[in-house]
Amino acid sequence: MPVEEFVAGWISGALGLVLGHPFDTVKVRLQTQTTYRGIIDCMVKTYRHESLLGFFKGMSFPIASIAMVNSVLFGVYSNTLLALTATSHRERRAQPPSYIHVFIAGCIGGFVQVYCLAPFDLIKVRLQNQTEPRARPPGSPPPRYRGPVHCAVSIFQEEGPRGLFRGAWALTLRDTPTMGIYFVTYEWLCRQSTRDGQDPSPARVLVAGGFAGIASWAVATPLDVIKSRLQMAGLKRGAYRGVLDCMVSSARQEGLGVFFRGLTINSARAFPVNAVTFLSYEYLLRSWG
Numbered sequence: 708m709p710v711e712e713f714v715a716g717w718i719s720g721a722l723g724l725v726l727g728h729p730f731d732t733v734k735v736r737l738q739t740q741t742t743y744r745g746i747i748d749c750m751v752k753t754y755r756h757e758s759l760l761g762f763f764k765g766m767s768f769p770i771a772s773i774a775m776v777n778s779v780l781f782g783v784y785s786n787t788l789l790a791l792t793a794t795s796h797r798e799r800r801a802q803p804p805s806y807i808h809v810f811i812a813g814c815i816g817g818f819v820q821v822y823c824l825a826p827f828d829l830i831k832v833r834l835q836n837q838t839e840p841r842a843r844p845p846g847s848p849p850p851r852y853r854g855p856v857h858c859a860v861s862i863f864q865e866e867g868p869r870g871l872f873r874g875a876w877a878l879t880l881r882d883t884p885t886m887g888i889y890f891v892t893y894e895w896l897c898r899q900s901t902r903d904g905q906d907p908s909p910a911r912v913l914v915a916g917g918f919a920g921i922a923s924w925a926v927a928t929p930l931d932v933i934k935s936r937l938q939m940a941g942l943k944r945g946a947y948r949g950v951l952d953c954m955v956s957s958a959r960q961e962g963l964g965v966f967f968r969g970l971t972i973n974s975a976r977a978f979p980v981n982a983v984t985f986l987s988y989e990y991l992l993r994s995w996g
């Protein structure tokens with residue numbers, strides 16, 4: 708099994724992650740807290756209350772973990788395409804795989820990465836939702852979690868081992884089809900106005916990667932809202948009975964618009980993150996021959 712796709716996926720995931728983390732913090736807060744009037748209000752309050760560091764809360768942990776998850780996604784995707792089409796990454800421009808093969812490989816990559824992603828994503832969401840400033844006024848209560856390890860241990864102790872996989876089912880429903888859409892959009896945009904057999908230019912890779920991110924997140928946002936709520940719900944026992952219950956009670960209480968909460972910020976984040984992810988992934992693999 709070629710491993711360079713896994714390594715390139717890890718490095719490109721880390722680069723994309725640093726760029727996108729501030730957007731991600733605002734998105735998670737908008738989806739799970741009702742104290743903000745919108746993106747700007749959330750950014751202003753976060754900055755005033757927590758300084759610039761507030762936007763980077765919980766980032767060190769995703770760099771190590773979510774970048775590893777990106778490596779699983781790209782590695783499994785590329786190796787599934789190899790199994791389906793018998794072409795390696797460098798042969799695929801000359802012999803492009805069909806879109807159905809790209810879609811299937813993307814879905815399989817998305818499905819496999821969920822089980823690495825679920826505990827890491829849960830910890831990230833819980834840490835991002837802690838709004839206490841770093842320098843706390845004397846006498847104010849400490850944040851519930853002191854950091855990623857403390858958060859993981861507390862969830863394990865309070866909610867059991869299954870607690871670490873809270874929201875995993877919503878994550879599976881979110882990521883399996885959307886990763887298929889992600890890779891199909893990328894391939895389709897790369898192939899437009901690139902001559903057969905040639906590598907797409909860096910500008911085309913950036914645009915194709917950016918729009919692949921936006922297209923997949925547009926489809927993923929409703930289940931992303933549900934996933935984040937189920938992950939936070941572990942703190943309030945018995946809040947939701949499952950994915951469907953969370954969907955129905957969120958829609959009843961807040962209207963159908965709730966499913967699109969975070970869509971604008973998700974799209975603004977998705978373009979630069981995925982443009983950089985695909986550009987670095989493609990160029991690392993090309994430079995390794």
Ligand SMILES: CN(C)C(=N)NCCC[C@H](N)C(=O)O
Pocket residue numbers: 720723777881882885886889919920923924927977980981984
């Ligand atoms: C809709 N979904 C879940 C995705 N398209 N995921 C793939 C993009 C991964 C990238 N690190 C990001 O966070 O945007």
